[in-house]
Amino acid sequence: MPGNFSDWAPYTSFVQSGLQDGNYINAGFTMIAAGPPRLANIGGAAAVSGAVKAGASANNIVFPVGCVQQFSLQSQRQFQQIFEIGSERSYFIGGRTYRNLSLGRIHYHGASLLRVLYAYYEDLVPPTLIQAMWPNGGAKAMANPHDVIVPPGYENIFINLASDLFTQPVGLLLYIRDINQATMGAVYFEACYVPSHTWNAESQGTIVQEQAQIQCERIVPVEVGGVSLITNNSLSSSGGANVTFPGIVNS
Numbered sequence: 001m002p003g004n005f006s007d008w009a010p011y012t013s014f015v016q017s018g019l020q021d022g023n024y025i026n027a028g029f030t031m032i033a034a035g036p037p038r039l040a041n042i043g044g045a046a047a048v049s050g051a052v053k054a055g056a057s058a059n060n061i062v063f064p065v066g067c068v069q070q071f072s073l074q075s076q077r078q079f080q081q082i083f084e085i086g087s088e089r090s091y092f093i094g095g096r097t098y099r100n101l102s103l104g105r106i107h108y109h110g111a112s113l114l115r116v117l118y119a120y121y122e123d124l125v126p127p128t129l130i131q132a133m134w135p136n137g138g139a140k141a142m143a144n145p146h147d148v149i150v151p152p153g154y155e156n157i158f159i160n161l162a163s164d165l166f167t168q169p170v171g172l173l174l175y176i177r178d179i180n181q182a183t184m185g186a187v188y189f190e191a192c193y194v195p196s197h198t199w200n201a202e203s204q205g206t207i208v209q210e211q212a213q214i215q216c217e218r219i220v221p222v223e224v225g226g227v228s229l230i231t232n233n234s235l236s237s238s239g240g241a242n243v244t245f246p247g248i249v250n251s
Contacts, residue, residue, distance in 0.1 A: 025184060029177040032071055032103070033062035034117045036138025037169035037191050039220055060137045062173045063119040069209075070104035071174075075219075101172070101189065101214035106207050107199070113210040114158035114197060117170050123148045130165065144168060161197050169193055172214070173222070183226035191217035 007013075036042055042061055078095030105113045111133065119133035121142075128148040132139045152163035169191040176184040196213035 023178055023180055025176060025178050027071075029179055029181065030071075031064060031173075031175040031177075032068055033064045033173045033175065034119050035062035035136070035171045035173060035188075036120050036142070037171050038143065039171070039188055039190065041141045041143055042137050060135070062171075063116065063134055063136070065103070065105065065113070065116050065172075067106040067108045068103065069106055070102065072102045073174075074100045074102075076100075099189070099216050099219060101192070101216060103212045103214060105210045105212075107210050108207075111156045112153070112158055112199070113212055114152065114161070114166070114194065115156060117172075117192075117194065117212070118152075118158065118165060118168075120170065121165065121168065123165075159197075159199055161194065166194055169217075172216070175224070178227070183224050185226050186222040186224045188220045188222050189214075189216040189218075190220055 008015075075097060076099075077097040080093045080095060082091045082093060084090075103113070107113070111119070116133070118130075120136050120138040121130055122132040122139040123130040123146070125147045128151050130148060130152075146164070146168050148163065148165045150160070150163040150165075152158040152160050152165040158165075172189040172192055173186060174189070175186045178184055192214050193216075194212050194214055196211075198209075198211040200209045200211070
């Protein structure tokens with residue numbers, strides 16, 4: 001990366017130097033996992049950072065969402081442009097920020113998408129019983145232990161979006177590595193709700209597809225001790241934390 005404009009040499013140098021050939025980020029090294037709605041429920045962002053760095057202890061916090069085919073994040077912030085009489089200049093006033101997630105998944109076998117998103121949730125009060133999909137700290141520290149009345153489904157298939165279960169929020173962890181498995185960073189999407197869910201099967205198709213539109217209240221960065229910031233003519237060689245998740249074995 002040129003130190004100043006006089007060093008700019010389009011024929012001989014990259015604009016952004018310090019990048020290593022063959023070392024990049026792709027979807028195969030990005031993990032999406034579901035957990036409790038707020039990091040405060042489980043000790044805050046510092047607790048998640050410590051768990052991720054420690055590796056296996058992250059099992060107690062989030063559950064991986066498998067067979068994901070597509071994930072996207074869109075953030076929109078409102079701005080109002082203010083003019084004044086007597087001038088052609090203007091001011092901008094920042095407004096509210098809205099965040100939308102999109103999650104596409106193949107229902108290969110086992111739990112459906114809505115079931116996995118609510119993997120942490122537990123309701124042991126009859127008549128509607130919901131078991132957590134794995135022993136986790138979020139269920140034990142649930143801020144709102146809601147007694148579900150309308151069943152979302154049973155066992156592996158949660159498909160009834162009209163269930164009052166889905167008036168309760170969940171959280172999502174996005175954990176990113178490069179192809180050398182060095183940690184790049186992580187964020188946690190808090191208070192996620194699902195306003196739209198699609199389960200699609202076709203007579204001529206070979207797979208069943210699911211799609212969920214998700215809204216979240218805020219995005220919380222999680223410090224995971226990853227690769228240092230790549231700056232002018234530099235490249236960190238530091239590795240990332242190794243993390244294990246339920247049902248996934250790190251080689």
